[in-house]
Amino acid sequence: MSENTSAAKPASAPTAKFGGKGLTIGIVVAALVAAVGVVLWGIQLTGGLVQTGMRNFDSWGLYITSFMFLVGLSAGGLIISSVPRAFGMKGFGGISKVAVWTSICCTVLAIAFVVIDLGHPLRLWELFAYSNLGSPLMWDIIVLSAYLILSIVYLWATIRFEGGKGSEKSLRVISVVALVCAILVHSVTAWIFGLLPGHEFWYTALLAPWFVTSALVCGVSLVLVVVIVLRHVGYMQLDQQNIVKMVKMLGVFIMVDLYFFGCDLLTAGFPGGSGAETVAMLVFGPLAPFFWIEIIGCLVAALVCFVPKLRTNPLIVIAAVLAIVGIFCKRVQLLVGGFQIPNLDYANAMSPYTVTDWSAGMLGAYQGMVYWPTPLEFGVTMGVFGLGVLMLLLGLKFLPLKPNEQSH
Template identity: 80%
Template sequence: MSDTNKASVAKFGGRGLNIAIVVAAAVTVAGLALWGVQLSGGLVQTGMRNLDSWGLYITMFMFLVGLSAGGLIISSVPRAFGMKGFGGISKIAVWTSVCCTVLAVGFVVVDLGQPLRLWELFAYSNLGSPLMWDIAVISIYLILSIVYLWATLRAETGKVSGKALRVISVIALITAVLVHSVTAWIFGLQQAHEFWHTALLAPWFVSSALVCGTALVLVVVIALRKVGYLRLDQAHVVKLAKMLGAFVTVDLYFFGCDLLTSGFPGGSGAEVVSMLVSGPLAPFFWVEVVGCVLCAVVCFVPKLRTNPLVVVASLLAIIGIFCKRVQLLVGGFQLPNLDYPGLVNRYTVTDWASGMAGAYQGMVYWPTPLEFGVALGVIGLGALLLLLGLKFLPLRPVDQVRR
């Protein structure tokens, strides 16, 4: 390694990294304090109500599961199929996957209202419910991600065979696809919600995971390359960017198919399309579409594939997929499925004072400052885990480790 790279690595692992760890820890502690406020006052302090019982926490859960699964897929596919990898980014991709999975579980915990309800999920579980399928597959997925990272580290020292690592890669790949399929079925099997009840939801979730997972890996890898933590040939960045462009295109295609089927004259989902294109969720819809199109343009045009623009394109893709998650979750509640609810008050709908017509005139749900604070605290936990891993875990390729 050159003296310049050595200096960059020393700088990365020095005071700047320690300050970032302290900041992330402080944000995490602040989030825990706000969660304590939520526990003492109850979920009524949030914007969620009976008729829109999921909100920012479950949106972030869906989003983070996608980030996690995408990262693990990027890492496991080359090994599973005997393909050439992406220049030693496997361990970093798996670690980001582990961090995102921990955050996804954290958002489920804060959404439950009381942490002791985790015990009730297992003690009184209904194994016929997709919710329990999701809990089971995410638990297996988290354990498997950690095992996969451990096996990768052991394989570098010759203590795990290449064949065994390939078998683990195949299992990890299948589990990553299952995670998103099962999460999609939680929504898709609910016939009472027009926006959710579609067989396309599972492949749509998988394609979105590939988009935001690849984008996250690109952002992290380019940032680590910039600070000297990782040496990576530009050809690998270009290869990942092309993959991101392909994944974005497929995801937009699925979205277009769903919109065309729903909005075609005589279709039953015209109200859904109107809600997205020109209704309360239109800002999220157009941010997703425009952002993903711009991302694809950057990824496919060689002259635009500079590292700064690739980072911008990746961030646009991540923001776009987050907007898609908002559309999905809020959109499922935006169209009321109860014609004559028995009671309208502050416990049933968010904007209850103006009645049902007023409550559904705009967005039926919007997070409260408390929810934003708790969510920021959970994200701070993820940043803390990522930074600690970069500081203490051997995530760089063996040939790049400083002697």
């Protein structure tokens, strides 16, 4: 009862003032980080992908892991923005435009990682000129491109409607299409992995639901962090009851995501099951740190979401960050784990171009977790995320993302 009473009270007006010198400094720093990333990418283009930790044994690495992670962040943000309008429900206090803009930023970064992983931007032409429409990879490229366009259209339509120039019916139609596309883009991304029977950890029908629930977890978490920070610095005013609604929803998403994970682990690791080696690798093997960070972090985040006394804004931000980190660790487990236990015997031929630790002989090359990103990969990745922060800050400064009466 006390929770409902306190939640119903509007939040006090922020004392801070958004913008000014602090925002300018943030934009400059983010631009510098992005510029460093571009320089490092240029170095990668001149020397080739052999400068990364990826080899034939682990042909995907940090770039594709980040791609999967960012698609989840973008889809989650668009889903929580479009669901209230699509079903005629009460929203979350006018956060729709901010959520959609974060979704657009994450989608641009996801596409950037695909381009970087191709090895050269000119290969984009080859991707479309010699595309195989029967490949899930091509499905994902098509759906992701449509998703980005639709997100931009959705933001444009929302701004027009809140400016009194559009109809509520047309915006609701766009919301429904955006919701379907957000779910579809993550399902197609999951099928890239789930339709490959040659990898033990990927070939599961649960992968698409996994990806959708993970997207909801990290997408809601990202929007929570952004909205709480923006309210703190005076960009927007938002009732605490709207924050609490999103926090409760985040707790449910976390538990559903852990439930799917538990179902898959139990099925694979049950005595006599074919995936016992995979489960052991996650729980006790080289991927155990990522596994336990995800499990413990998500459980702590769920505890904050479900215990009313813990729902203070600082703890909510910590819980949201733990959930985001947990989902990123889940992506690492999926991608790297899927390469560690292939269904085919390892090839005998070994060179610097086939495995990372080639100098240690066959035993060392194929022992433990082979892939680890090089400093160049970390630098390029930081540059891409710097671009995302730059886009977010520029949007907050120049786009009409602040809520108004129509936003509610």
